[in-house]
Amino acid sequence: AIFEAVTTHFTSNSExxxxxxxxxxxxxxxxxxxxxxxxxxxxxxxxxxSGKMGYAIAEAAQKMGADVVLVSGPTNLDCPDQISCIRxxxxxxxLKAVSAEASKSTIFISAAxxxxxxxxxxxxxxxxxxxxxxxxxxxxxxxxxxxxxxANPDLFxxxxxxxxxxxxxxxxxxxxxxxxxxxxxxxVGGGKGFDKDSNQVDILTDGGDHISLPETSKQQxxxxxxxxxxxxxxxxxxxxx
Amino acid sequence: AIFEAVTTHFTSNSExxxxxxxxxxxxxxxxxxxxxxxxxxxxxxxxxxSGKMGYAIAEAAQKMGADVVLVSGPTNLDCPDQISCIRxxxxxxxLKAVSAEASKSTIFISAAxxxxxxxxxxxxxxxxxxxxxxxxxxxxxxxxxxxxxxANPDLFxxxxxxxxxxxxxxxxxxxxxxxxxxxxxxxVGGGKGFDKDSNQVDILTDGGDHISLPETSKQQxxxxxxxxxxxxxxxxxxxxx
Numbered sequence: 313a314i315f316e317a318v319t320t321h322f323t324s325n326s327e328x329x330x331x332x333x334x335x336x337x338x339x340x341x342x343x344x345x346x347x348x349x350x351x352x353x354x355x356x357x358x359x360x361x362s363g364k365m366g367y368a369i370a371e372a373a374q375k376m377g378a379d380v381v382l383v384s385g386p387t388n389l390d391c392p393d394q395i396s397c398i399r400x401x402x403x404x405x406x407l408k409a410v411s412a413e414a415s416k417s418t419i420f421i422s423a424a425x426x427x428x429x430x431x432x433x434x435x436x437x438x439x440x441x442x443x444x445x446x447x448x449x450x451x452x453x454x455x456x457x458x459x460x461x462x463a464n465p466d467l468f469x470x471x472x473x474x475x476x477x478x479x480x481x482x483x484x485x486x487x488x489x490x491x492x493x494x495x496x497x498x499x500v501g502g503g504k505g506f507d508k509d510s511n512q513v514d515i516l517t518d519g520g521d522h523i524s525l526p527e528t529s530k531q532q533x534x535x536x537x538x539x540x541x542x543x544x545x546x547x548x549x550x551x552x553x
Numbered sequence: 554a555i556f557e558a559v560t561t562h563f564t565s566n567s568e569x570x571x572x573x574x575x576x577x578x579x580x581x582x583x584x585x586x587x588x589x590x591x592x593x594x595x596x597x598x599x600x601x602x603s604g605k606m607g608y609a610i611a612e613a614a615q616k617m618g619a620d621v622v623l624v625s626g627p628t629n630l631d632c633p634d635q636i637s638c639i640r641x642x643x644x645x646x647x648l649k650a651v652s653a654e655a656s657k658s659t660i661f662i663s664a665a666x667x668x669x670x671x672x673x674x675x676x677x678x679x680x681x682x683x684x685x686x687x688x689x690x691x692x693x694x695x696x697x698x699x700x701x702x703x704a705n706p707d708l709f710x711x712x713x714x715x716x717x718x719x720x721x722x723x724x725x726x727x728x729x730x731x732x733x734x735x736x737x738x739x740x741v742g743g744g745k746g747f748d749k750d751s752n753q754v755d756i757l758t759d760g761g762d763h764i765s766l767p768e769t770s771k772q773q774x775x776x777x778x779x780x781x782x783x784x785x786x787x788x789x790x791x792x793x794x
Binding site: 351352353354355356357358359360361388425427428429432437438440441443444445446447448449450451452474475476477482500501 | 592593594595596597598599600601602629666668669670673678679681682684685686687688689690691692693715716717718723741742
């Protein structure tokens with residue numbers, strides 16, 4: 313009976329399950345953090361993404377046996393062990409790095425909070441105060457997720473939707489519009505999401521599934537999300553064959 | 554002879570000189586870091602200031618005997634020991650904190666890189682992508698340095714001018730326009746200044762003095778700047794009496 317209890321303990325131990333090498337043989341490409349869009353050499357537009365969720369997914373994927381390439385915007389986080397990190401600043405630089413890695417990857421997880429817009433003209437010198445008001449002209453950044461998904465139809469592509477409101481509705485629209493296999497939806501603002509250590513997410517798939525994961529640390533959530541990714545990746549592969 | 558050498562060593566030791574309690578009895582008010590000006594709950598406008606120079610000055614002033622109040626924008630730095638830290642995010646919040654402390658202080662050192670402009674209207678929900686271009690309407694932030702200097706004519710006020718070009722010329726203009734006692738001018742961009750560990754500065758005073766300090770660590774530079782502040786503070790006091 314003691315032996316049985318020990319066996320049960322070990323097989324139900326989540327740390328143990330996580331260390332199943334479910335992602336062995338995979339190259340997983342992950343983006344994390346914000347991007348910075350410069351106005352001039354000292355000023356820039358950015359967002360509150362800390363990179364914690366993307367870095368946690370990168371570490372978890374590596375522990376699950378994957379070769380991991382992490383393309384990261386500016387964060388305060390160190391590159392995790394045994395992961396290949398590429399540091400970028402702007403959305404344009406991130407797209408270049410992602411495009412170079414995507415064709416070698418089987419799974420792409422876009423956890424970065426890429427700036428939708430950049431300045432139309434970036435000043436080469438620090439701008440001087442010019443009067444009581446200032447107009448900034450912005451133009452759309454390239455859509456890294458949609459571009460990569462469309463250019464690599466065999467890549468299993470996972471997006472994130474961080475929203476302050478109508479989270480599921482926006483996430484569903486993004487999943488379809490950007491031709492993703494899966495989207496991870498989470499609430500931000502009001503003390504949730506960005507720059508926090510825990511998170512609660514809903515996962516939607518292109519097959520119409522909706523999985524609600526319980527609130528937990530970003531470290532544990534990373535393993536939980538990757539478990540769902542593995543499950544639907546296999547389903548996707550068997551549908552294709 | 555050995556005794557003499559030891560004495561000379563100790564009296565010329567800069568650490569020793571710095572620990573002269575030259576600022577005993579002073580309340581020194583210091584601002585540091587960037588400000589963040591929100592567009593919506595997740596996006597904001599900011600700049601590359603790391604806060605290192607302001608924090609180094611705060612630590613040095615405390616070691617020189619001052620009571621130090623540090624009003625800091627968002628940085629990755631911890632509040633130094635025995636210093637009273639007030640964390641703020643926007644220029645408006647920084648002005649409020651500075652105004653409350655200025656009348657109790659004898660010296661004000663404005664090392665923060667305050668955003669000149671803020672959004673005219675801040676969205677309460679995360680903005681959605683709205684088309685190929687976007688116009689942002691900005692309005693001027695309050696000028697913390699000029700406001701504080703004019704409201705507290707007895708406060709010895711020290712500004713910073715971080716510029717990519719024509720540094721001395723801009724610094725001189727700022728010194729006069731904002732009625733400062735002293736301005737610390739330094740070059741930023743091209744690998745210099747912001748987010749670096751060392752710096753080279755020029756100090757200009759309202760009496761027309763120009764002191765060039767050699768490039769050194771921000772820690773050492775903090776003591777060097779405060780030595781100059783002490784010297785001209787005394788001159789300023791004896792001119793008034």
